[in-house]
Amino acid sequence: MGWDAAELPDAHGRTIVITGANAGVGYFTAEQLARAGAHVVLGCRDPERAEAAVSAIRRRVRGASVEAMPLDVTDRRSIDAAADALLGRDRVDALVLNAGIVHPPRERRTDDEGNELVLSTNVLGHFRLVARALPALERTDGARIVTLGSLASRLGRLRLDDLQLERGYTSWRAYSGSKIAAQVFGFELDRRLRAAGSGVQSVVVHPGYSTSGRTPGIRGVNHPSRLKRFADNLQAAWTQGKDDGAHVPVRAVLDASIPGGSYLGPALWTKGAPTLTPATRATRSPRQGARLWPLLEQASAQPFPLP
Ligand SMILES: NC(=O)c1ccc[n+]([C@@H]2O[C@H](COP(=O)([O-])OP(=O)(O)OC[C@H]3O[C@@H](n4cnc5c(N)ncnc54)[C@H](OP(=O)(O)O)[C@@H]3O)[C@@H](O)[C@H]2O)c1
Structure with a gap:
């Protein structure tokens, strides 16, 4: 299935919400979707950084329809x-x-609720947000939820007996575990949506290895130091910019031929054009999904409105 990231389908009339959209992959996802004509809503925790991103999109995309929405995914009141x-x-x-x-x-x-911060940011806040906002997607034809996973899901394992890493925390375990949990969530969500006869689809993506030093400089959004540019360029053979990484979630949002439950990533694993790609068996496992789900409900204090 071909896809040309430079020739996106028209997205006028659509409203697309992106969390963490003031920088990185999230910013470029918003910018590219705005260029396709969508109304984009940038969910950001810092008002100044949010405004800088909104201004940048308006500067770079003529006629862009864009707004910021306050959102800190570690703060329940903000999520609600x-x-x-x-x-x-x-x-x-x-x-x-x-x-x-x-x-x-x-x-x-930990966050204010006592949840481990990386899990809280990368998984729990989004779980609560989706659980609460689902009716808004349900009443929109062809709506989609796109979850950012990672290649790191291939390199770690999910500790269902110690999801919050109370024993043996390392930064790597926190990151890889959170991204495995995010992917398990995204695939389980799609199974539950299907079982409930919902029209909403859940798609999981990863943006390869996308670095800020290989990304265009944009005022208020991306200004890596010269040293960072130099170091990131040394890895150019197997990395890409976050603008290129954003092609993956953008395709997941706009390509109607991609069915729910799909996994998309760059064609060359760490870089390249967005394409369907295999996810690990562990993250696709319905058994893992069924075991993780109640743990997410409990930790986010949020029953999910799907059986
Ligand atoms: N870059 C890669 O190679 C790569 C690879 C695999 C997966 N991913 C995934 O892609 C996503 C974006 O990564 P990135 O490289 O673009 O990261 P990034 O440049 O560090 O951007 C992260 C974004 O998330 C926001 N954020 C962090 N904590 C938040 C919170 N509590 N509430 C709301 N927003 C929050 C940040 O906002 P602030 O400015 O306020 O901090 C920022 O806008 C992540 O989920 C990451 O795991 C990236």
């Missing part, structure tokens, strides 16, 4: 307010679950 705002909209065509900690702290940290 964002979900309420989405429920008040006529339509939500896609929700891109992108916000994430990609460089976890060395020492284990």
Whole structure:
């Protein structure tokens, strides 16, 4: 199946919400979708960074339809307010679950509820947001939820007996575990949506290995140091910019031929054009999904409205 990231289908009339959209892959996902004509909503925790991203999109995309929505995915009140705002909209065509900690702290940290911070940011907040905002997607024809997974899902394992890493926290375990959990969630969500006869689809993606030093400089959004540019360019053979990484979630949102339950990533694993790609058996496992789901409900204090 071919896909030309430079020739996107027209997305006028669609509303697409992206979490963590003031920087990185999330910013470029928003910018590219705005260029395709969608109304994009940038869910961001910092008002100044949000405004800088909104201004950048308006500067770079003529006639862009874009707004910021306050959202800190580690803060339940913020998540619930964002979900309420989405429920008040006529339509939500896609929700891109992108916000994430990609460089976890060395020492284990927790959010205000006592949940491990990387799991909270990369999985629990999104679980609660989707659970609460689902009706807004349900009433929009062809709506999609796109979850950002990672190649790191191939290199770690999910500790269902110690999801919060209370024993043996390392930053790598926190990151890989959170991304495995995100993928298990995304695939399990699609199974549950299908079983419930929902029209909403859940697609899981990974953006390969996308670095800021290989990404265009944009005021208020991306300004890596010269040293960072130099170091990232040394890895150019197997990396790409975050603008290229964004081609994957953008395709997951706009390509109607991609069915729910798909996994997309760059054609050359770490870089390249967005394409269907195999996910690990562990993250696709219905058994893992069924075991993880109640743990997510419990940790996010949010029953999910699908059996
Ligand atoms: N880059 C890669 O190679 C790669 C590979 C695999 C997967 N991914 C996944 O792709 C996604 C984006 O990665 P990236 O490389 O673009 O990361 P990034 O440049 O560090 O951007 C992360 C974004 O998430 C936001 N964020 C972090 N914590 C948040 C919170 N509590 N509430 C709301 N927003 C929050 C950040 O906002 P602030 O500016 O406020 O911090 C920022 O906008 C992540 O889920 C990551 O795991 C990336």
